[in-house]
Amino acid sequence: MKSTILSALLIFYMSCLTLSAQNEKFKALFLYNFIKNVEWPQSAKQGDLIIGILGNNPITKELETITSSQKAGNQSMKVKVFSNVEEISNCQILYVSPGKGSAIPLLISKINGYSTLVVSDSKGGIQQGSGINFLLDGDKLKFEISKHNIESRGLKVSANLLNLGIAVN
Amino acid sequence: MxxxxxxxxxxxxxxxxxxxxxxxxxxxxxxxxxxxxxxxxxxxxxxxxxxxxxxxxxxxxxSADEILEYFLNKDVTSASKRAEKSLNSPLSTTVISRDEIMNSGATSIPEALRLVPGMIVREKTNGNYDVHIRGNDNMPPKGMFVYSENSISLIMIDGRPVYNYSFGGTFWEALPIDLVDVERIEVIRGPSSALYGPNAASGAINIITRQVEGKKLKADGSVQLGNAAAKQANTGVSLGIGEKLKVRVSGNYSYFERFQKDFYIFDYNKRFPAEQIKGMRLPTGVYVEEHFDDVFPRPELGLEKYAGNAFLHFDASKNISMDLTAGSQYSHVISSTQGNHAMPIVGRESSTNYVDFRLNAYGFHLQTNYMGGDQDVQRKTQGFHIQPKVFNGSLEYEKAFGTLILRPGISYQSSVYNDEKWVDVEAKGGYLNGAKTLTSLAYYLRADYKTFEKLRLIAALRGDTYNKPDVTKLTYQFIASYDVNENNVVRAGYSRANRGSFMADTYANYYWQIVPGYYTMHYEGNQNMNLPVIDMIEFGYRTKLSKKIMFEIEAFHSEMKDFTFFTPDSMVMTFDFSPVKQGQAPNTSPSKIWSHGQYQNLDLKTVQNGITANLSVVVNNNLNFRIFGTLQQTKLSSFYDRTIWQDFKYLQTACAAQYMADLMKIGGGDYSPLPQASNTKDYSAGYKTYGDSSNVSMTHKGTPSFYGGLVADYNFKKKLNFNTSFYFYGKQTMLHNKIDELGQYTPEYISNPAAYDASDAYTIQPKFIVNLKISYKFWKDNSVFVNARNLFNSTEKEFGFMDEVKGLYLAGVSFNF
Structure with missing residues (x-):
């Protein structure tokens, strides 16, 4: 009996160990991969690479985990959260939370002139001007991609990324 | 320290x-x-x-965190016959995956069911298990061993029922597949005949076999050896031929010896070594086991089995796929008896073959299968050897109309069991005395409707028309499930299910020569009984407390009635009056006894109330655990609180009393009772003389009031895996029809029967079983492992009158390339 109590204690102890964050893991990992597959103009390669997030979203925490240990080329990465369109400042990537989809047309005009890759997470995101849009096809996480929308902001996108996404123009 | x-x-x-x-x-x-x-x-x-x-x-x-979903919220198809997440399953379901089973170190499919909430799993002899869902086990109490078998759960392999129709139940050792073939096991707790047909009364278990992935030639399997002469080898080889055809062949072998190699005898309430039992007779003159060497050629054997299977999957087009599976198995075990003999254990041997075909095309699902072979249910014992031939066919079609999904279907089942090869048909030397057939034809419809996005309503109706009894039974299931939000689901359901008939209780017509030429019992089935039926109300709640924690709880209330039971009803004793006629002392015992018993429905009703809870936690990618338990109480009412032996004794006394009364008259000078034409006279007595006055209400002690377990899996550096599982159940009392005769020929019993206590033989003490498997991947996915079943060697028996179950310590290699 003593040994079973010990085993139970052991398991309890193990369960109390670090609860590493896994929220929105894949979307964050996808975003990190988008960065690897997009080339920004020279002007945007100065200083840190800013990942902006519009709206409160658990992806923030996931991205912070990634940015704390990874680099984009020579650039360090930083995560910035904007609670509304007015707050948006220059950033290389802007992730628009699902709840903020309706703000896309407004933010597109707000970032006019920035070399920003807009990644949305709502139906019709591309049509409203984003470069990449997450979607769930049945059970599968996929993304739509618009070469036009990305390149019109002065960015270059790898053929590989275009191949992996669902082309929408 | x-x-x-x-x-x-x-x-x-x-x-x-x-x-x-x-x-x-x-x-x-x-x-x-x-x-x-x-x-x-x-x-x-x-x-x-x-x-x-x-x-x-x-x-x-x-979706984003599917790795967690994989552990917490697996796909389950059994509950609705469509793939959906466990969180949304409208029934009380649990799915255990291949990985969980392999990591756990379980040595067989029934043992793996200890990982599932709501399961009562007891080991009878090494390698042989009793498996019940929720309870209603050892029901009715005070019956023969056959009533301890689970005849009210339906076990399927890929949807093919593997129910044994001879006495009802499942011969786990005779399943052709083993863990090497299992992709996952889905368990539904609660009546589900409306979805699966007869016998899914306390629940259903669907064992899903593996699908071949990719085109490469792959082989996997394991070999392990341990104490009790344990040897297990399993292997499978798979290959994709072109894009469309996938092939897998597999084989399995297991051998376990018993932990106790001696044999318990009821009448002495003691175990005896095999050599001592050979030729042993009870004081009545009846052999304990007349043909011991035939019945037990290897008294040390627990289980031996081997089988081979072939699986073919063909994707004809995007909308058409088919599966063809076939296999052959042999098994020989020493486990509990189905009959009523001096010892509670017997040998059982099966040699069967099957073929199963499934076709999915444009929403249609066709399944048809056949199983045949040879089963010696009680090895080398008169009357128990049969040839089963079981056919199942079903056709279903699924069509969605917006959020309404309809799934109508038709099913036909036929089982033909034949014993004529081994019995004297004319003398009614077996239960069946020829080929006997049970069939059922069913029509069913399931409607699944989602409205307001959150409310899901499910209705399933099924009508089974049986040949014996000649009735149509309607079973149903009504479920409402409400998604409070994406992480919380509440549900309520009402369902009715029934057990089907089986051979012995329908067709038995056996003149059992208890003492050849002297004492015959006519053991008779009944073709006009009500089929046992169970009704259940259930409430369930599942919640994902966080992305890492899922908690589920289900509360159930079930009522079961129309149990079928073998009941003695009459006896004829023949007395010889020649000594009296010749002026000598009268005979004190009859010259012949004839008795009769028949299956009939009991008045017994059972009411079970219970709660099952399960908590699953994924701590991180390396560690996850589950803890679960069931608390239940079962009440019996109108329980006929007597054993068949008490009934027979009553009938004997009633016959003998008439003889005594006649002798008294004759002694007093009244010679009218003397038989005239012959020297013998028959005295008969019937069951109805004392009727149902023995019915009582009581709490059922055969099902533990608490049972449950814990499974924790820890992976270190992807190389080393620790898996520990606990299984626990509370105290139980197995009421068997010999409980009043236990030890009746011992000096202690004879000197003071009232003080004689044999309860140790049928009381199952609480048991806490700890298992541990540690495996180390030495190269790619090939690993070596040590596997301890019952690590701390708790030696209590787990089933009434059966062997002690001790620690089994194994070591082995598993390969995958």
Missing amino acids: KNIYILLILFVLTAVQYTAYGQEVKKNISEMSKEELSTLTYQDLMNLPLEDLMVVANKFGL
Whole structure:
């Protein structure tokens, strides 16, 4: 009996160990991969690479985990959260939370002139001007991609990324 | 001192927790199985190129955190016959995956069911298990051993029922597949005849076999050896031929010896070595086992089985796929009897073949299968050898109309059992005395409707028309499930299910020569009984407390009635009056006894109330655990609180009393009772003379009031895996029809029957079983392991009158290439 109590204690102890964050893991990992597959103009390669997030979203925490240990080329990465369109400042990537989809047309005009890759997470995101849009096809996480929308902001996108996404123009 | 060691272990575990990261991903992602992918760390995932990341994501069929979903919220098809998440399953379901089973170290399918909430799993002899869902086990109490078998749960392999129709139940050892073939096991707790047909009264278990992935030639399997002469070898080889055809062949072998090699005899309430039993007779003159060497050629045997299977999957087109499976098995076990003999254990031998075909085309699902062979249910014992031939065919069609999904179906089942090869048909020397057939034809419809996005209403109706009894039974299921939000689901259901008929209780017509030429019992079935039926109301709640924690609880109330039971009803004793006629002392015993008993419905009703809860926690990619338990109470009313032996004794006394009365008259000078034409006279007595006055209400003690378990799996550096599982049940009392005769020929009993206590033989003490498997991957997916079943060697028996169950310690290799 003593040994079973010990085993139970052991398991309890193990369960109390670090609860590493896994929220929105894949979307964050996808975003990190988008960065690897997009080339920004020279002007945007100065200083840190800013990942902006519009709206409160658990992806923030996931991205912070990634940015704390990874680099984009020579650039360090930083995560910035904007609670509304007015707050948006220059950033290389802007992730628009699902709840903020309706703000896309407004933010597109707000970032006019920035070399920003807009990644949305709502139906019709591309049509409203984003470069990449997450979607769930049945059970599968996929993304739509618009070469036009990305390149019109002065960015270059790898053929590989275009191949992996669902082309929408 | 001990505490220091514990702290050290904890420290090491903490350290490895942090060093487990930073592993390189060497293997090609697209070649990795889902289980292997689930071992990837965050660092691995960050290093993956997008195309590989998408492969990972899509293999999990995913929204963002599907790795967690994989553990917490698996796909389940059994509950609704369509793939859906466990969280949304409208019934009380649990799915255990291949990975969980393999990591657990379970040595067989029934043992793996100890990982499932709501399951009562007891080991009878080494390798042989009793498996019940929720309860209603040992029901009715005070019956023969056959009533301890689970005849009210339906076990299926890929939807093919493997029910045994001879006495009702499942011969687990005679399943052709083993764990090497299992992809996952889905368990539905609660009546589900409306979905699956007869016998899914307390629940259903669907064992889903593996699907071949990719085109490469792959082989996997394991070999393990241990104490009790344990040997197990399993292997499977798979291959894709072109894009469309997938082939897998597999084989399995198991051998376990009993932990106790002697034999219990009821009448002495004691175990005897095999050599001593040979030729042993009870004081009545009846042999304990007249043909001991035939019945038990290997008295040490627990279980031996081997089988081979072939699986073919063909994707004809996007909308058409088919599966063809066939296999052959042999098994020989020493386990509990189905009959009524001096000893509670017997040998059982099966040799069967099956073929199963499934076709999915444009929403139609056709399944047809056949099983045939040879089963000696009670090895070399007169009357128990049969040839079963079982056919099942079903056709279903699924069509969605918006959020309404309809699934109508038709099913036909036929089982023909034949014993004429081994019995004297004219003398009614067997139960069946020829080929006997049970059939059922069913029509069913399931409607699944989602409205207001959150409310789901399900109705399933099924009508089974049986040949015996000649009735149509309607079973149904009504369920409402409400998604409070995406992480909380509440549900309520009402369902009715029934057990079907089986051969013995329908067709038995056996002149059992208890003492040949002297005492005959006519053991008769009944073709006009009501089929046992169970009604249940259930409430369930599932919640994902966080992305890592899922909690589920179900409360159930079930009522069961129309149990069928073999009941003695009449006796004829023949007395010879020749000594009296010749002026000598009268005979004190009859010259012949004839008795009769027949199956009939009992008045017994059972009411079970219970709660099952399950908590699943994924701590991180390396550690997950589950803890579960069931609390239940079963009440019996109108329980006929007598054994068949008490009934027979009553009938004997009633006959003998008439003889005595006649002798008194004759002694007093009245010679009218003397038989005239012959020297013998028959005295008969009937069951109805004392009727149902023995019916009582009581709490059922055969089902433990608490049972449950815990499973924890810890993976260290993707190389070393620790899996520990606990299984626990509370005290039980197995009421068997011999309980009043236990030890009746011992001096202690004879001197004071009232003081004689034999309760140790049928009381099952609470048991806490700890299992541990540690495996180490030495090269790719090939590992060596040590596997302890019942680690601390708790030796209590787990089933009334059966063997003690001791620790089984195994070591082996598992390979995968």
